[in-house]
Structures are given as C-alpha cells and as structure tokens.
Amino acid sequence: MAKKKIVWVEDDDEIISAFRPRIESQGWELVSASSAEEGKTLALEVKPDLIIMDIIMAGEHGYATIEELKSESSLANVPIIVFTSVTRRWSETTATRADGLLTEADEFVDKLEKPDVLLDTISKYLNR
C-alpha cells in the first residue's frame, strides 16, 4: 500500500522539524512548503491525501489559499486541517475549534495544543 501523503504549508521550519519524526513514525509521507504559492504548486503536483495549512505567512495568507485549493477539482475532496494560532477575526488569539469550522477547512487545530491533538486529527482522516 502506497504511503499516505501530507502537504504541510508552514513558514516556520522549526515546527515542521519538530513534528516530522512524529508524523513519519505513523507511516505517512510529509512534504512541506514554506509559502502559500509553493504549497499550491506542491499540492497540484503531489496530489496529497491531506493538507495542513498555516494562516499567517509571508505573502498570501492561509484562508485565501484554502479557498483556491478547494476550488481545484482535483483537490476539492482533499481534507484540510488549519493549524494556526490565528483566528479569522483576531490578529492574534488562541485558536478555537469553532473558528476553524467556519472556514472551508475541514478541521482546525490550535498550535498551542499538545502535539497529539494534531496527530489524532490527521489520523482521523488518513486511517479510515
């Protein structure tokens, strides 16, 4: 069985590297992009099984990227987890689950949550 592929759009390398062994230990393949533009290209190329999206990044922000990705027919059904410390309305906040549900994203995880919360959320979609 081919490895499940995850595209993670995140401009903070330290976060990716902290999570990478944990994700890979689950048998998933992690491809990261450090900007929205790179993320879109990568997603169209890789055709991932799941996308993790940061919101505040240099250049285009995450919400706009989610809109674009969801409008791509090949990616419309790919689940997107928002992983951020930012809500839509607040410049900086504790992220909330309810907030994420209000976007077109499928899930919403606060960056300050314990790492297991993100892992549990990913496996909810990939281990089906």
Added chain:
Amino acid sequence: MKIRKLRTKLLISFFVVIAVFGSAIAILGYYVIKKDIIERAQEKVKSDLNSAREVYREETDNLKDVVRFTALRFFIKDALSESDTESIQKELENVRTSESLDILTLTDAQGQVIIRAQNPSVYGDNQAHNELVNNVLSEKQAFAGTVIVPKEELDKEGAWLAKQAHITIIPTPKAKSSPETEESSGMCVKAAAPVFGYEGELIGVLYGGNLLNRNYEIVDKVKEIVYQEVKYKGKDIGTATIFQGDLRISTNVTGEDGSRAIGTRVSEEVYSQVLEKGQPWTARAFVVNDWYKTAYEPIRNINGEIIGILYVGTLEKPFIDMARNIFLVFLFIVLIATLLAGFLALILSAAVSRPLTHMLKATERLSAGDFGYKVDVKTGTAELNTLASSFNEMSSQLEDREQSLRISNERLASLNKTYLDLVGFVSHELKGILISTIANAYSVRDGFFGAINSKQRKALDAVTRNLDYLAETVRKFLNLSRIEKGELSFNKTEVYLKENIFDTALETFSGQIVEKQMEIINNIEPQIKVKCDGDLLLIAANNLVGNAVNYGFDKGKVVLNSRDIGDKVQIEIYNDSEPIGEEEKAIIFNKFSRLNTAYDKKIKGTGLGLFITKEIIGKHGGEIRVESKENGNSFIFQIEKGY
C-alpha cells in the same frame, strides 16, 4: 403633603392672604357703610320730624297772630258795642277768606257767640266751655293749639266742616283693634284772642281755626319745605301725615290709586309708643309700596294731652342706593388693590422662584456633567445672590476637580494601555517561541529524536507539563489584553449550546476527566440554540468546565444543566468540590484573584479565567454568579437567546 412648585406655593399663599384680606375688608366695608348710611337716614328722618314740627308750630303761630291782630281791630270792638252784625259779619268773612281760615267766630265777654263769619245763621250758643275761649276769658291773652272738635260743634261752625271732617275708617290689620268704623269729629288748629274795649276792658273773644281733616296744607308744606318736593325715581322722597288719634286725617302719602291715603290707622306698636307713652318713634316701615324711614311724635292739645300724631317718612331707597354706590366704589377700590397686590405677588413670586428655577436648571446641568456652569448672581434678593455665588463657586471647584480627574484618568488610561500592550507583546512573543518548543519537547520526550532513558523521560514529562501550563497562561494573557483593550469584536452566529460549546469543552478536558475518574452528567438540552459569538462563548465554557474539572474532587460529579427562562437561557455548571466561602465569592470574578483555599494552593492558576468568562457573558447580555452548595459549587449564568 402635595408637592408643588415653589412659585405655585408662593402664589397660592399670596392669593390666600389677598383673598382673605380683600373679602374681610369688603365685608367690613359693607357693614360700616351700611351702618353709617342707615344711621344717617335715621338722623335725617329725626331732623325731618323736627322741621315738620316747626312747620306745624308756625301754622299754629300764624293762626294765633292772625286772630290776635284781627281782635285788635276797631271794627271788632265796634261790632261788640254797636251790634251791627250784618256789616261786621261781612268784614269778618273778608278776613276769614283772605286768611283762608275755616272758622272765624266772635263771642261776647261771656263766651256767647255773636257772629260766625262763615255761618252767621247760627249764633247765641256759649263757647265758654271751649278750652281756648275759656283760657282767653280767664287769662285775657291769646292762646293757640290743636284741639279735637266734636261733630255738633263743627256743625255750628258750618255743616260743610262736619262733612269734611267725617272720615270712614278703613280697617288696618296691624292697627289697635277698635269698634269704631267712622270718625265724625275733627281735629283743628285753633287760636283765640281777647277783644278789648276802648277802656281796655275785655269785651269779647275772637277765635279762628282750621280743620286739619282733609286739609293738606300743613303736610304739603312740610313736603315742600323739608323735602323741596324732590322726587326720587318718580317717588316722593318725603311724606308727612297728621293723625287724629291714630287715624290718618291729612297726608301726602298716596295709595296705589294715587289718592291720599287717609282713613287708615297707625300700627299698634306706634299707637302704644306714641299715643300711650308719649314717646317719639322711629322705624323702618313699608309705606304703600316702598320702604321708608319713619318718625312719629305726639301732637298735644293746649292742656298737654295727646290727641294726635305728627309723622314724617323719608324714602329709604336713596340711602340704600347711596350705600350701594359707595359700596360699589369701595369694592372697586378693593378690587383694584387686590389686583395690584396679585400683580405684585406675581412679580414677587417670580423674583423669588425665577433665580431658584435657574439654579435648579443649573444643578441639572451640573448633574448632567456640565461642570463650571454659572448662574446669574444679580437676582435682587440678597440670600439668593449669596446662594448663587456659592453655587458658582461649587461649580468652578467641580469643574477644576473634573479637569484634574480627567487628566489623571487619561494618564491612567495611557499607563494601562502601555501595560496591556506590554502584556500582549510579551504573550505574543512567548507564544511564537512556545509553539515549536512544545512540539520539540514532546517529540524528544516521546523518543522521536532518539531513545531516552527513564530519568530523561521523567524530566521531559515535567518540561512538557510546565510548557502546557505556560501555553495556557499565555493564551489567557492574550485574551486579557484583548478584552481590556476592547479588541473583542463580536460576531454572532447560530450556535447549539450543547453540541457546539459544552460538548467541545468537555472533550477538551476529557483526558483529565478520565484521570480523575470523574462522573460527567451533561443535561443541557440539545435543541437549545442561541445567537452568540461562538468563539467567545467557547472560551467561557472552557474556563468554566476546566475549573469544574480542575477544582473538582477525584471521583466527583460534574453536572451541567440548562433552563429556558423566556428570552434568556440559564446554564448551571456544578461540581463536587470544597464550597466557596462568602468572602471569596465577592472577589472570585476579579482580575488576578486567587482563592485562599487548599485547592487553589495546590492548583496553578492565573486568576484570569473567571474574569474573562464574566466579560464574555456580559457581552452576551448576561450575568454570572456562584452558589456554594453543601458539597460543591455551582456557577450559574444567563445569556440572551438573541432571537
């Protein structure tokens, strides 16, 4: 007590005083004027009676003079000595008609009638019994007076006299009862004078007289002299009457048919007072068809016996009208004075109340925050000026105080902002660092960066636990800074309280719930939905559920209940825990408050969670309170449904 405006009160007081004094003066004036006028009318009628008496006396005196001077004339002496009766009779008749006498009769020295000027066919009778003749015979000088002449005597003097004297008595209800129906005798003014011979010896008596019955000369003269025939509104202002006994025999009081009202009798009261007691009588009387002030006094004969009454009456109406006119003028003056007083009262009350009204407005402006507002200090009243000055001073002081308060508030606000900015900045910086630090720490602890031994594992457990606490603290500080800076925007959406809020909150703390073996009873009705800011409400719910779990007893219960209370929903979060004391309840929702309980000492906290919760619920139009139970605590809040 009824509450009225000062001005109304002043005006009412003024008008009451004015009305009381005005009416008192008017009533007093009415009585004083009336009394004065009535007394004057009384005096007037008394003096009228005096005048009438004078007229009457003058008549008598005139008669006396006429008789006396006639008696001195030579033809009378000659008549007695020569007995040329025919020519003498003519002479006497001339005198009688020229002096318009009813009777002129000559007797000899024994009183035997020699000639009657008017009735020469009757003579020879003796008149010595006649009191006047008798007096003249004995005293040898002239006498005059009023006498009652019986019918037979009148007949002798002339049948027509008896006829003129005869009066049919008209029954009068108030008169003294009397069986008589007619009066045949007459009342005469008579005078008698001695006739002396050439040697000075008494040779005869000459007497003359006028019958008063139906003779209106005297009464009309009284009217003419005393009242100048003045008429008041078509009515004679004065009337006079002569009574023979109690019978009206001569009057100018006219009946309704215009004829002279003779034949009626005087009232019993007057009869008793005047005829019996001989006293004058004055009274108000209704004569024919008007009120008169009347006066009566007795008429006496030569021997002082009362034989009749002299009466005058003065129409009351002129006096009443005068009293009324004076009173009207007086009333007019009182009215003008009252109006003037009322006008002054208006001005005075305005002078007092206007500055007070201004001051009242000023205090309203002051209480509305318009500090420094000034009122006019020149009110015209010393006390009010002082009050106004004090007010202005107070107003200035308030303005100064307000100014300095505003400055210090602004300084405080700016300090607070600096503090909040700092909190926000530090929290934000910490957060950025924390995210990767926490992820790395967990990855190291969980062995993703190589195997670790149990000691390392234990140390890293502590590291991650503290990092989680640090993350939670940073979150709360970020919320605090946002709430205090007013950055909490409000975005209402439709939210199911159970599914979207409390289930989520319980799920967040599911790890600890399992760890503490707690029993969760979520009774919140699934269908309850509210229009609210879901993000904010979830923060509040997380705080309340987190507290319920963290501060609850191991193996304790956490119970969530909901209740629909009209336009609001009430939620209660109960846990089995140590009941919170009264003192602590008062401060529990304050910023940075930590309770002095055994649990709080064990469990770390920022003292921010309930403050933030209270703020969020307040934004949803609700309130939160805590109730301690026997073996636990309930946090109860309501929020508006928003529908």
